[in-house]
Amino acid sequence: MSEALKARIADVFNEPSCDKNQAKDATERKKGCSKPLVPGAAAGGCAFDGAMIALQPLTDVVHLVHGPLACAGNGWDGRHSASSGSRLFRTGFTTDMSEMDIVMGNGEKRLYRAIREAIARHNPPAVFVYATCVPAIIGDDIDAVCKHATEKLGTPCIPINAPGFAGSKNLGNKLGGEALFEHVIGTIEPEVVTGADINVLGEYNLSGEFWQVRPLLDRLGIRVHACITGDAKYRDVASCHRVGLNMMVCSTALINVARKMQEKYGVPYFEGSFYGIGDTSESLRMIARILVRRGVDASLIDRTEALIATEEARAWARIEPYRAALQGKKVLLYTGGVKSWSIVAALQEIGMEIVRTSVRKSTDEDKDRIKVLMGTDAHMVNTIPPREMYAMLKRGDADIMLSGGRSQFTALKAKTPWLDINQERHVAYAGYDGMVTLVAELHRSLTNPVWQELRRPAPWEVTDREAERTALLESAC
Amino acid sequence: MSEALKARIADVFNEPSCDKNQAKDATERKKGCSKPLVPGAAAGGCAFDGAMIALQPLTDVVHLVHGPLACAGNGWDGRHSASSGSRLFRTGFTTDMSEMDIVMGNGEKRLYRAIREAIARHNPPAVFVYATCVPAIIGDDIDAVCKHATEKLGTPCIPINAPGFAGSKNLGNKLGGEALFEHVIGTIEPEVVTGADINVLGEYNLSGEFWQVRPLLDRLGIRVHACITGDAKYRDVASCHRVGLNMMVCSTALINVARKMQEKYGVPYFEGSFYGIGDTSESLRMIARILVRRGVDASLIDRTEALIATEEARAWARIEPYRAALQGKKVLLYTGGVKSWSIVAALQEIGMEIVRTSVRKSTDEDKDRIKVLMGTDAHMVNTIPPREMYAMLKRGDADIMLSGGRSQFTALKAKTPWLDINQERHVAYAGYDGMVTLVAELHRSLTNPVWQELRRPAPWEVTDREAERTALLESAC
Amino acid sequence: MAEIIHTRKSLTTNPLKCSAPLGAALAYLGIAGSVPLLHGAQGCTSFALVLTVRHAREAIPLQTTAIDEVATIMGGAENLEEALLNLTKRMKPRFIGVATTALVETRGEDIAGDLKLILERRPELKDVRIVLAKTPDFDGALEDGWSKAVTAIIDSLVEPPVAAVPLYQQVNILPGVHQTAADIEWIVETVESFGLVPVVLPDISGSLDGTVPGDYIPTTYGGTSVEAIARMGRALHTVAIGEHMRAPAELLAAKTGVPCTVLPTLTGLGPSDEFVALLTEISGRPAPSRLRRQRSQLLDAMLDGHFYFGGKRVAIAADPDLLTGLAGFFASMGADIVTAVASTANSPVLADVPAARVVVGDLQDMEDSAAASDAELLVTHCHGRQASERLGVPLLRIGYPVFDRLGHTHRCTAGYRGTRNLIFEVANIVLGELHEHTPDEFAHAKSIVEETRHAGATSATC
């Protein structure tokens, strides 16, 4: 691993805004905060994966993966981040390094040529170059290649140094953020500055869900300069440093970017969520309050409250028909991070009971919120091994599980309703409308008669039981 | 059968323009010319079917079938006549008479109400009402109902008296034409009369093929007032009596209309074809010549020749690449009427050999043309029973069969290439371009390697033969 | 319990129904060495023939008595006789199935009497089994004609049982008109897997499944043999599929004493379980492991597939048994049957359709109701394609006819395997309609006042 990468990882680990870090002493802090991976028992994505997740929704740039095929080939074209403009980000680019490239040390040359080819064909505003394990081991200097290419070809080439072995997906998010901060943010001055500009960090616009939120802000005269990164354009991200406020949507993912922007450009930030009615309202309030503090006309507060009142009333009215069927239903929430509490609040709002919520990727602050919401921390769990999860669901400890696609089949094979709340879903849950959608989806899933069907005994279960009884009787004689 | 219907059938049978009739004496002529049907050996459609075929490509009217379900229900939505405007003609309308309607004698009432409902919903320029066997037997007077409805509802309602038992599809064509002549043609005066206006009779615009011909006429300044009936509008047909010329495309189908229009409105007619390069040119020449005779500027002749020269050259150039593969290939042509000679000429143009052409629905004039084309009448056949057809194809007497969909499977099961040249095809064969398409289709079909594949012996054919041999040897011992 | 709505209109627009004689002809096509003969004008046969050729993509040996003007006035007995003689001579069938049409029934002739006299009079016909079903077009639809023909076959051909003990473990299967060759293959395979010997009447899987015979055969090749029909009295049990097969099943029971069970449908987990439970009982054997695995695969398909059914607004139009079976299947997977249209009211099962209303009507009724209820999927035969285009709503083609797609008869929707396949087919139609989201979809957020159907619209694309 290059010294530069080591230093960058150390820097990320040392994140002062990370509440976990704040509780550690200096030595512990140096070790970093990513949990060590257990061979034969690890599950998550790698740092490269994390960097891609954080940056790929920059829709108009070329995302070029430097490495052998698997890194790009097995992973591209999988998420439902939506774009209102360019679809270039959905194109998979890789150098597809061959054995020859590795043996002959041709990696850098190949990378440079690949960058040139990509620019020649697609003329993007920038090329994002992702390092992966193999070039990192053989010492390809992607920073140098990017620098050279930028100069030679006139298109910014952004090196993202997050090879898979460096650590977890989470670390990769941050390394992606670092690259943005170091090479992109602040490189262009914005054409328009309204005073009521904000950025939203850590919002990937899954299934276009941010489009349920953005118009609310539009109505209040708040301009979203850049969503980092969801339906984002390169120029907007590069010129996002003059806004009045950064809102962090996915707490830990890009916290380093938010902090560094505060340090360098004086942009304050806060952490909020657009999942659930209460949290959406709270986030709007926070934005309004901070912007007013930063000089926006004070009427914004009242206008925000008026909007909230209308929207909440409307959302509740639309939710009402579903309430009776959902009330008291038991939910197993298996996600983490900000969703571990924001969805809890949302589900409680409609009278559902949370039997467990996982706090795998949650911060201490996240956990505190859950404690407040649920009155106890008894329901917080870390990882639930699949066997245990299956047993819980089979026993009927929960009526439905909400999680990402990976644990889907544990729930389904236990014949238990399941809803996707992570990246692969095709449904938009953000904002007021999103909450109504979530409730409708919960209702649809829980009331589907298929669950009764599935639990119908097979014809031979009856027969076999009888046969067993007979056999038992006979053997008893 | 009503007296009116009997009279109308007699009138059609007595068609003086029919060359068969011209050869008969008065007594024979009275018997009619439709062959008697053989129970247990008949195959074709009925008179009602024929009337529908002739009239349904009137695209903007309601075609309402008065009868029990089968007549409309088993037959609608089957042909590929194309429309550039309304698609109302593709909607199936029927009174779906119930037992109650029949027993109670409510047929006429039901029909009237059905007409009213159709007009209320679709507001067509006219409603065409088709009688079928059952209402004809119970004596429903659809003429009276149509007259009443026309007066009462203000929309022309056209009775078509061609119940199935009246005779063959061919007769039905003519009865449909009678209805047009009697109730539609001449009821509206045309808004435009250019002097170079023509009608085309018996062209159904299958797969839109007339759209390959019409622009040729457009270019010569010849206006097609109405195509009867293919992509036809009611107003155009109703006002088609002021044209300078009628061209008959499908010789026998609407000959009565052409003759009566000549008698009543003085419109001359000729018989031609747009299948094949030579025939298309010949038809264009005839049109030009007659129109010039009728007063159109004589330059039309030269312009027509120039167009023909360009188009023929272009078509031949496009056909050339296929010639080598098609030359000498043997064709079994199983159609009838005008196609029995027009397609013969077309295929001979590219060097194919016609081993048989059926003359089932052909006139004596058709047959004469074939004799001239083929130098002998040895290749003319009437109906070929399926068993014989199968044997011929299995023997390899022909390399390909051209026919309608009904005999398709006789050819295919004999593992012989087959091309649809009747109503159900999706390919447009008219005009110069159509001939190129036909040649391309022939080429595609004949050169498909699937025929070799299909004739590959099954693994057990080898084995079984060996086993048989062994068994034979053993039994011989 | 669904309310049955009889529309009061006089105009049928875009017929849903196919006629009863055609249904009878299809049943006769499931008999070996058979020629169906429609007693009516040649158009009656011609329309039925063309449609069936297009549907089955096979040459179809369908014949006509070719009633003309004279016969219309004088009666059709002579034509019937001539037709029987002609086609027996030309085609050498083992079986002729006669179905009457509206034309001859309207005259009220005694056709059964005519036929009796003809058979007495004509020794040439003694080697052919000739069966008559009275199926005027003005009464019922495809299911009715099929049922009447099977009833007539049983009535004429089944012999009273001679021995007290059945010779082997035979089970009679009376499939409904909408069972495809693949459905019958599944049924046969499943029955056999219990050590039972199925006799299927009629068996279109032997005659209309698309094969290439080595030589020209003018009649059906394959299908139930008249000998097997004669021996149906030897079975342990008769299983009929669909309420429309109750009449023939009960006649067979009355004639032979073979007990019968009518299963409403074989599509869906529950109906498949019922069938398997019945075979277990009849055979006294446990279900084989391959069948158990099939069931497990179906459960998995239900789990994977339910996302694409839940809350989906479905419009179905079909004959009563097909409608009821399909509606039950869709409802069991969580779909809402927003439109149910039946071709006829001739069935008690219509009340079981899991919908508020069943309209007895046509495809225009389906189209209007589907539009009004924002249906997201149409389910009917291929004549629904025009409505599908106009509404911009995808169509699941099922029933008769399906002439604009290939391989319909090899499509199994019966039993564990067929239900699994149907789930995939529907899910894939839904998946094929999925699109990437655009900002415009989120209409409410943009114009906050207007209440939109967004929640439903988005979540529908789960």
Added chain:
Amino acid sequence: MAEIIHTRKSLTTNPLKCSAPLGAALAYLGIAGSVPLLHGAQGCTSFALVLTVRHAREAIPLQTTAIDEVATIMGGAENLEEALLNLTKRMKPRFIGVATTALVETRGEDIAGDLKLILERRPELKDVRIVLAKTPDFDGALEDGWSKAVTAIIDSLVEPPVAAVPLYQQVNILPGVHQTAADIEWIVETVESFGLVPVVLPDISGSLDGTVPGDYIPTTYGGTSVEAIARMGRALHTVAIGEHMRAPAELLAAKTGVPCTVLPTLTGLGPSDEFVALLTEISGRPAPSRLRRQRSQLLDAMLDGHFYFGGKRVAIAADPDLLTGLAGFFASMGADIVTAVASTANSPVLADVPAARVVVGDLQDMEDSAAASDAELLVTHCHGRQASERLGVPLLRIGYPVFDRLGHTHRCTAGYRGTRNLIFEVANIVLGELHEHTPDEFAHAKSIVEETRHAGATSATC
């Protein structure tokens, strides 16, 4: 003979290839009680896992040695040991299939040596059969990884034959990576119908066919048992499907003396015939009548379907064997293979592709060539959907992955039945694209000078 074109570009755009370790993992998933273990960073496993879960719609027991920064520098032996111990303890597998990745192979470690030492050192591992395949991502694609894993399994687990005479009529089947569960079911059924007993290696029809077990099982449930693998030497014959299975087949032959035959593909009439002829020869029995009927049905499907293939311009992109098999099938039905793109050059069969050129490239190459050659149908895995949208040309999804449709593994494209189904599927895609003609299509006639592609365009929609 096709010209093989190696593009000289450095940039791969829209990868066609899936990596070799993933192919190896898929093979290991066809063993009963198995856990595949990728020796690399956790991302290597995570990407492969997510993709396979989406493709198979099943929980997949795929594990990682989780190579981190330290192991990258110090070597991965410790991680391998820890992973084997951990997952043996937690999941109690009967079999662990290790596949290396580019990460550990780039360092050039002696992983086989490491594994040997670990097994000597660790008695806890003695009840697990552990197999190692060297599958760096930079070498080959899915077919290569699958082939290497099967070779490794045979190398490690097959025992030398003990008796001179086989105990029963066993036939070994080595399916290629693109065989679905349904393909294997057809193969098994067909082999059994000759009175032979098939042993399939690997058998994903037992493990990835979508079932719902009654209890939680952390490893694969179903698949080839290690005992059956051990006894593969007792077979009469080995049949390998696809050139990529030649290496394992020949190793098996060398190790046990069981003769082997490599069939390039099972899709198409000719290939199906070859398979049946081989089984006839091995068994000495005639082909059963159901198989004969299947062949007849296929002939009929070819007759009905050829209209929709003839002259159709098809673009195919796939791994070498899949590409060659599909191209041969399409060409045999009359289609023109206007674009053929192979994921790798690792196969001698590429020269057999019935096309002028085979490009070794990516989906961008396919898209560019398909656009240039006016392709009317794209054939590749589901990543082709973007190209399909952009070009407005329909996509036949085939290969790996297919994550945007349900039931892929129950889709049979092998043998008479599978070929019949594939013909229907393609024909129905073509039929689904048909539209009514409009005057504008007949462009030449309107502007007589301009030469247009009309003849081709219209006739294509026959």
